[in-house]
Amino acid sequence: MLSQLLFVCCVAAAISASAENTSTPSPRFRISPLDGSVIALPTTDQLAFQDREMGMLIHFEIATYLSIDGCNGVPGLVPNPTLFDPTLLNTDQWLSSIVASGAQYATLVAKHNCGFTTWPSAVTFETRDNTTSRYNYTIADSPVVGADVPGMFSRSAEKAGIGHGFYYSTVVNNFLNVQNSLVNATWAPGEIRIANDTYDEIVIAQLTELWTNYGTLTELWFDGGYSASQQAKITALLQELQPQACIFNSCDVNGTACLSANSIRWIGTETGLPNEEIWSTGVTNDGGSPTSPFFAPAECDTTLQSGIRWFWGVNQPLRPISEMIEVYHQTVGRNCLLELDLAPDRSGLIPAAHAARYKELGDFIRSCYGPGSAVGSAVNSTTSTSVTLAFDFPTSIDRIVLMEDQTAGQVIRGYEVHAKIVDASGMNGTLNVPMTLVSSGKSVGHKRIDLFSAPITVTEIAVTATKFVDAPVWRSVSVHLCDSLPSGS
Numbered sequence: 001m002l003s004q005l006l007f008v009c010c011v012a013a014a015i016s017a018s019a020e021n022t023s024t025p026s027p028r029f030r031i032s033p034l035d036g037s038v039i040a041l042p043t044t045d046q047l048a049f050q051d052r053e054m055g056m057l058i059h060f061e062i063a064t065y066l067s068i069d070g071c072n073g074v075p076g077l078v079p080n081p082t083l084f085d086p087t088l089l090n091t092d093q094w095l096s097s098i099v100a101s102g103a104q105y106a107t108l109v110a111k112h113n114c115g116f117t118t119w120p121s122a123v124t125f126e127t128r129d130n131t132t133s134r135y136n137y138t139i140a141d142s143p144v145v146g147a148d149v150p151g152m153f154s155r156s157a158e159k160a161g162i163g164h165g166f167y168y169s170t171v172v173n174n175f176l177n178v179q180n181s182l183v184n185a186t187w188a189p190g191e192i193r194i195a196n197d198t199y200d201e202i203v204i205a206q207l208t209e210l211w212t213n214y215g216t217l218t219e220l221w222f223d224g225g226y227s228a229s230q231q232a233k234i235t236a237l238l239q240e241l242q243p244q245a246c247i248f249n250s251c252d253v254n255g256t257a258c259l260s261a262n263s264i265r266w267i268g269t270e271t272g273l274p275n276e277e278i279w280s281t282g283v284t285n286d287g288g289s290p291t292s293p294f295f296a297p298a299e300c301d302t303t304l305q306s307g308i309r310w311f312w313g314v315n316q317p318l319r320p321i322s323e324m325i326e327v328y329h330q331t332v333g334r335n336c337l338l339e340l341d342l343a344p345d346r347s348g349l350i351p352a353a354h355a356a357r358y359k360e361l362g363d364f365i366r367s368c369y370g371p372g373s374a375v376g377s378a379v380n381s382t383t384s385t386s387v388t389l390a391f392d393f394p395t396s397i398d399r400i401v402l403m404e405d406q407t408a409g410q411v412i413r414g415y416e417v418h419a420k421i422v423d424a425s426g427m428n429g430t431l432n433v434p435m436t437l438v439s440s441g442k443s444v445g446h447k448r449i450d451l452f453s454a455p456i457t458v459t460e461i462a463v464t465a466t467k468f469v470d471a472p473v474w475r476s477v478s479v480h481l482c483d484s485l486p487s488g489s
């Protein structure tokens with residue numbers, strides 16, 4: 001339930017079909033020379049973003065100091081800004097966990113649903129009482145006045161060579177009495193009274209601050225989407241200030257409006273275990289569709305803390321490493337960007353137990369899939385239906401990693417992997433064995449990892465595209481032996 005409240009991911013309900021401005025990015029696609037079907041085309045920014053494979057979503061603001069997981073669904077809750085007091089705040093320390101986990105980008109919550117901003121927003125606005133008010137619910141109104149979390153974080157990320165970006169929720173702001181992008185006209189005593197138009201202006205003014213002052217941004221998050229009245233202005237602002245950024249929740253679920261051509265879609269679950277074929281194309285909050293004209297890769301956001309807890313929770317248990325490895329395989333290994341929560345505690349640091357689990361995950365990824373880990377030769381952008389790897393001697397493997405070159409779209413729609421298994425029972429010690437099917441699937445896309453049911457010793461592997469809408473281009477094929485998964489802890 002909390003999760004649904006936290007990430008109300010569909011914009012369709014909020015946005016009207018009558019996108020006011022025709023500048024809404026339209027889908028880019030080509031026509032298949034083989035069957036005339038639509039092949040959605042990526043932008044170079046989207047392909048570069050998919051290459052990052054794994055990122056982090058950092059939850060740290062005034063809700064870190066609450067017992068509940070954010071202000072979601074509690075409209076009257078505006079926690080006192082004096083609560084925000086991270087006495088040991090150090091974003092370089094955050095980056096060591098981000099790097100250790102193997103993540104290549106990190107997106108920081110700069111404003112969540114309470115309304116508190118972790119940068120000293122200087123935005124002012126007119127109230128309905130005809131006064132000019134400062135947006136006085138910021139870090140400058142807290143005990144750590146003078147600090148600027150997005151600023152510190154951006155510098156740390158740039159130093160570490162990690163892409164950075166921001167989450168700013170436009171649809172909820174308890175401080176301004178906003179739910180579903182609308183100002184509720186019933187105000188509590190002392191509450192700042194604004195008009196709906198003023199709210200939209202505040203959103204644009206704060207996005208302008210965030211997108212102007214903190215460098216080149218990799219990803220921008222629109223949790224719950226955006227309203228129809230904000231869409232054209234956000235689209236134009238993005239184009240002006242951060243055209244390269246990839247945009248989470250960019251499109252409504254039928255593509256009637258998108259904020260950017262660099263669209264990213266939600267996978268539809270916060271478990272990190274979508275367990276499905278995931279296409280780089282589509283605008284719906286699921287595995288997508290190979291026939292969609294929209295290239296909009298899926299992002300799988302999930303937590304390290306159990307119970308889908310995003311903000312740091314007192315004594316909140318962590319998910320076991322075995323489960324996190326399963327998450328990795330069901331996301332990165334299924335063509336989904338894995339965006340893992342990072343939850344600094346109330347002192348402003350990553351707790352040691354969290355740091356250890358992130359490193360454990362990163363160590364697994366590096367040892368199993370990192371440079372030099374492949375036991376079978378890899379190929380490099382081969383245009384061919386089939387790719388064969390022949391081994392000089394019988395070689396033990398337990399998984400295969402496939403990558404498709406998607407420069408001209410995701411064209412492989414089905415594949416099979418066959419192997420000459422020399423240690424299968426009943427083979428009687430001969431090298432003269434037939435090919436056996438060891439794995440198959442539909443979507444390859446950026447990356448597909450298939451784990452075999454058990455390790456096998458092989459002399460040859462053949463990967464074949466069985467269904468495709470243009471000549472398949474295999475970016476790489478490699479086989480690995482990673483032993484059994486670490487046991488749960």
Ligand SMILES: *[C@@H]1O[C@H](CO)[C@@H](O)[C@H](O)[C@H]1NC(C)=O
Pocket residue numbers: 012017253254256
């Ligand atoms: C978009 O999808 C929503 C949800 O399925 C639907 O209610 C709406 O009518 C659709 N709009 C258009 C223009 O197809």
Ligand SMILES: *[C@@H]1O[C@H](CO)[C@@H](O)[C@H](O)[C@H]1NC(C)=O
Pocket residue numbers: 020021022023232236
């Ligand atoms: C639509 O976008 C164009 C180009 O950015 C702009 O000139 C125009 O004023 C916008 N129209 C509306 C109604 O927002």
Ligand SMILES: *[C@@H]1O[C@H](CO)[C@@H](O)[C@H](O)[C@H]1NC(C)=O
Pocket residue numbers: 128129130
């Ligand atoms: C604010 O100013 C407008 C225009 O001058 C006026 O119509 C309105 O009554 C004023 N509101 C208040 C609360 O004074």
Ligand SMILES: *[C@@H]1O[C@H](CO)[C@@H](O)[C@H](O)[C@H]1NC(C)=O
Pocket residue numbers: 081132133134136137141190
């Ligand atoms: C913000 O300023 C308004 C007056 O503009 C005041 O009523 C309110 O108490 C202030 N809020 C905080 C959190 O300081």
Ligand SMILES: *[C@@H]1O[C@H](CO)[C@@H](O)[C@H](O)[C@H]1NC(C)=O
Pocket residue numbers: 179184185186
């Ligand atoms: C507006 O706020 C009042 C008072 O808190 C509440 O009773 C009402 O349900 C809210 N309206 C909407 C549309 O959320």
Ligand SMILES: *[C@@H]1O[C@H](CO)[C@@H](O)[C@H](O)[C@H]1NC(C)=O
Pocket residue numbers: 182183184185194195196
């Ligand atoms: C904002 O718009 C909604 C929907 O039209 C309306 O119910 C609400 O009263 C408006 N808020 C204000 C402060 O006028």
Ligand SMILES: *[C@@H]1O[C@H](CO)[C@@H](O)[C@H](O)[C@H]1NC(C)=O
Pocket residue numbers: 380381
């Ligand atoms: C693939 O080949 C190109 C051109 O020869 C080279 O630049 C690139 O580094 C190679 N990539 C890999 C992963 O081997």
Ligand SMILES: *[C@@H]1O[C@H](CO)[C@@H](O)[C@H](O)[C@H]1NC(C)=O
Pocket residue numbers: 426427428
């Ligand atoms: C292995 O030997 C058994 C028993 O002699 C025979 O039935 C089977 O066909 C042999 N398998 C192969 C692959 O030759």
